[in-house]
Amino acid sequence: MASRAQIEGARVQADGLGTIYVIDDDGEVRTALSFLLRSMNAHSWPFAGGRDFLDGLDGLSPGLVLLDMRMPDPDGLGVLRELRRRNIDWPVIAITGHGDVKLAVNAMKLGAFDFLEKPIEDEDLGSVLERGFAELCRRRAARERMDAARSRLDTLTAREIFVLKAIVEGKANKEIASAADISVRTVEMHRQNLIKKLGVRNTAEAAACAVEAGLVASEYERPAELDD
Structure with missing residues (x-):
C-alpha cells in the first residue's frame, strides 16, 4: 500500500491542479x-483507448496522463x-508490462515523464503522481x-525583432x-x-525575455521586412 505521506502528497498536488486521464483498453484496469x-481525492477521467482520448483532446484541460502502451489503434x-505533434506537454506516465524495458525506453524517448509496470x-x-503533479x-x-x-x-517591430535576435546571438552593434x-x-x-517596449532595464534582460519566448534564431539572416 502507498504510505500516508505519499497519498497525502499526491492529494495535495492534485487539489485544484488538474485531472488524471486514465487511458487503457482493459475495463478492469x-x-x-x-x-x-x-x-487519493484525485479526479480521474477514464478513456477506453487512445482514439477516444485524442478525439476529445481539444476539450480537455491540462492534467496528468496514465497511458497504457499496449493498445490497438493507436497504441x-x-x-x-x-x-508531440500537437505540442501538448502534459506529463505522461506510460504503463507497460513487467520487464518491457524496450517499450518503456521508447516511450521516454517520445516524451513520457515516467513509467509504471x-x-x-x-x-x-x-510516488509517481506526486512527482507528476509537481512537474x-x-x-x-x-x-x-x-x-x-x-x-x-508582439509589441516590437520587425526591425526590433531582428536586432533582438542578434543581441541573443551576441552580435555587436557594428555586426x-x-x-x-x-x-x-x-x-x-x-x-x-x-x-523600453519590453519593460526591461538592459539588453541582458531583453535577451532573457527573448529566450523565454523561444525567439532563438538558428541562422543570422536579414529579413525581407527590413527592405520596407
Whole structure:
C-alpha cells in the first residue's frame, strides 16, 4: 500500500491542479485505477483507448496522463507521437508490462515523464503522481512565462525583432548594422526602443525575455521586412 505521506502528497498536488486521464483498453484496469485515484481525492477521467482520448483532446484541460502502451489503434507510442505533434506537454506516465524495458525506453524517448509496470503497486502510483503533479505545475508556470514573454515581443517591430535576435546571438552593434544595412546609430536606437517596449532595464534582460519566448534564431539572416 502507498504510505500516508505519499497519498497525502499526491492529494495535495492534485487539489485544484488538474485531472488524471486514465487511458487503457482493459475495463478492469480502468476501474481499479479510478478507484485508487478517488482514494487519493484525485479526479480521474477514464478513456477506453487512445482514439477516444485524442478525439476529445481539444476539450480537455491540462492534467496528468496514465497511458497504457499496449493498445490497438493507436497504441501508446502512437498517442505520444500525436501529443508531440500537437505540442501538448502534459506529463505522461506510460504503463507497460513487467520487464518491457524496450517499450518503456521508447516511450521516454517520445516524451513520457515516467513509467509504471503492471501490476501497478499503490506505493509506486502514489510516488509517481506526486512527482507528476509537481512537474505539471512547473510546466504550466513555464508556459505562462513563455506566453507573457511572447505578448511583450508582439509589441516590437520587425526591425526590433531582428536586432533582438542578434543581441541573443551576441552580435555587436557594428555586426548588426552591417547585416541589416543600417547605421550603428540606428541599431542603438532600436536597442533603446525595444528595451523600453519590453519593460526591461538592459539588453541582458531583453535577451532573457527573448529566450523565454523561444525567439532563438538558428541562422543570422536579414529579413525581407527590413527592405520596407
